[in-house]
Amino acid sequence: MAKKEVAPLSEVEIPEPGKSLEMTEDVIGKLLDTSGSSVVYGRPIKQGDVTLIPAAEVIAGVGFGSGFLFGQSSEDDDRSMPLAGGAGRTFSRPVAVVIISPEGVRIEPVRDRTKVLLAALTAGGFMAATLLRMINSKRALKELDGK
Amino acid sequence: MKNDMPKELFENKIIAGDSIRIGRDQVVPLTRSIYVPLFGLRGCLVWNRPYAVMIIGEDDTERVLPVHDVTRRSQILLLIAGLIGSLLIWGFLRGRNSR
Numbered sequence: 001m002a003k004k005e006v007a008p009l010s011e012v013e014i015p016e017p018g019k020s021l022e023m024t025e026d027v028i029g030k031l032l033d034t035s036g037s038s039v040v041y042g043r044p045i046k047q048g049d050v051t052l053i054p055a056a057e058v059i060a061g062v063g064f065g066s067g068f069l070f071g072q073s074s075e076d077d078d079r080s081m082p083l084a085g086g087a088g089r090t091f092s093r094p095v096a097v098v099i100i101s102p103e104g105v106r107i108e109p110v111r112d113r114t115k116v117l118l119a120a121l122t123a124g125g126f127m128a129a130t131l132l133r134m135i136n137s138k139r140a141l142k143e144l145d146g147k
Numbered sequence: 148m149k150n151d152m153p154k155e156l157f158e159n160k161i162i163a164g165d166s167i168r169i170g171r172d173q174v175v176p177l178t179r180s181i182y183v184p185l186f187g188l189r190g191c192l193v194w195n196r197p198y199a200v201m202i203i204g205e206d207d208t209e210r211v212l213p214v215h216d217v218t219r220r221s222q223i224l225l226l227i228a229g230l231i232g233s234l235l236i237w238g239f240l241r242g243r244n245s246r
């Protein structure tokens with residue numbers, strides 16, 4: 001099996017001190033761009049006389065931090081290096097489709113049956129858990145009275 | 148257009164997108180944008196969702212069609228129903244247990 005070649009450290013691009021914060025800002029800015037208001041409505045799709053515009057909900061969460069790394073590689077070397085890092089996530093979900101036809105404009109909602117079913121199961125679970133808890137406490141009370 | 152770095156204040160606004168000309172009407176998509184700063188300036192949450200579609204007729208009349216999120220509404224109603232159901236079960240059985 002051929003060994004995978006790893007680039008030597010000298011060829012790896014290491015950002016200059018002070019540039020890491022700029023890079024983090026750049027990446028976070030790009031992530032926020034993916035969740036901007038311009039991506040909520042997609043490109044219109046034309047089919048004959050009918051134009052469809054998909055609409056989606058977009059949520060993005062971003063967090064970042066920065067600090068300084070103090071180090072000394074030799075007696076004459078005493079410097080600090082700024083460091084920064086961040087992470088983020090984007091979610092999107094289709095909400096509706098705008099249908100434009102010669103008859104007029106109408107909005108058709110997108111129904112996600114899976115999410116609704118999950119919510120129903122969660123609600124049912126809450127109620128079942130409450131019921132079981134109350135039945136168990138009633139049994140415990142009866143046992144105490146019986147003793 | 149590049150977004151700026153996270154801002155300090157909470158923002159809740161409606162943004163109009165690029166209008167589309169269909170026949171004699173102009174269709175303007177509207178987005179509700181909510182920006183929530185987290186942990187000071189160390190993070191943020193951006194929530195954009197379709198709000199409505201505005202149709203501008205030839206005679207400058209405006210008609211607004213709201214976009215309803217049926218899935219989200221159903222989820223919220225079901226969760227509220229579960230919570231109320233749990234409270235009712237708890238209240239009913241608690242009364243019976245105490246007798």
